[in-house]
Amino acid sequence: MPLVNYATREITCKIVYYGPGRSGKTTNLHYIYEQVPSARRGKMVSLATQTDRTLFFDFLPLDLGSISGFATRFQLYTVPGQVYYQATRRLVLQGADGVVFVADSQARQLEENIESMQDLHANLAEHGMDVRATPLVIQYNKQDLPRELILGADVLDEALNFRDVPAFTADALHGHGVFETLRGISEQVLRRLSGGAPGGARQRSRDTVGSV
């Protein structure tokens, strides 16, 4: 559960960006970092290799401002996507209040997306977290690539979104869909904290595809 300080009326939530290697998790955080005024965010911490592949995690603290009278802060984490960092992903996932699954829309990456989603479910279960109750949104990234290289949101939904969670199409490199995805997971996490169901009806921000 998010950390709530009633005395100072503060809420702190941990959000983890999950997904296969090179799907755009770090790119999401970079875009958010660049867009948000420095007074409302901390330093972006990246524990990466020399070639900028995430080694342990990226971390970005965000000050959302006041939500229903509570000063609300989000801790955004990414996990390393490569298969052999399974143990690290499990560690970073510990205590997560919400998960953004960043899928790579390229057709040739479909298997990696499915394996990563299965890996996410296994790691959530390992932490004793109820997969069905954990706030989750899916982002179909790289929708700006040529049509012949990528899969449409409907096909990706069919393969990955069997929980019928909110899904967003995106081009994180240029920022399309990044904001909507963050908004989606924020609402899920805060609704769950407030006692509502995290899942909600499926929604997809199609206009981000149109604008790419």
Added chain:
Amino acid sequence: MRARVSEPWVEAPLQRFADESRVTFALLLQPSGQVLGQFGFTRAMDVMAACSLAAAINVTAAQLGRELEGTPFRELHHAGRERELFIAEAPTERGPLVLLAAFGGESSLGIVRLYFRELCTALASAARTSVPAPAETGRVDLGENLERDLNRSLAILFGRARPDSEGMLSVPPSFPPA
């Protein structure tokens, strides 16, 4: 200087540890990186970054210990030129907590370790006797305005809305996207 905490039961133990050991900074956090209390920091964002790194160090050191010696490393010490770091895990009935302490010439590793033992005892006792905070037992009523407040906060954060002259927020009609 006063310790700031998110759960009242850790306040007295943390304050006493900071006062007695004369550390410059101290952080008490959950192994997942969520802060429970801090001493010496002035900016909340710095606290969160330090927590994420301390949690990572703690968990990787524990795993390294398991690989090398079959048991996790529970304490780590780094001696810098002007500042030293001490990271250790404190078991409580509410789960383990992690302490990150930074100290300079006014303290020493021996003093910090000595008062860390006291901190462990005090936290264990407080975890047993104190009443859990509401957040540990229930949910938070964020009211009917949750969605409106969230939209406005995020819109301002991303530069898509500005407070007007009366302090009210102007959100473009196209926000959020349909």
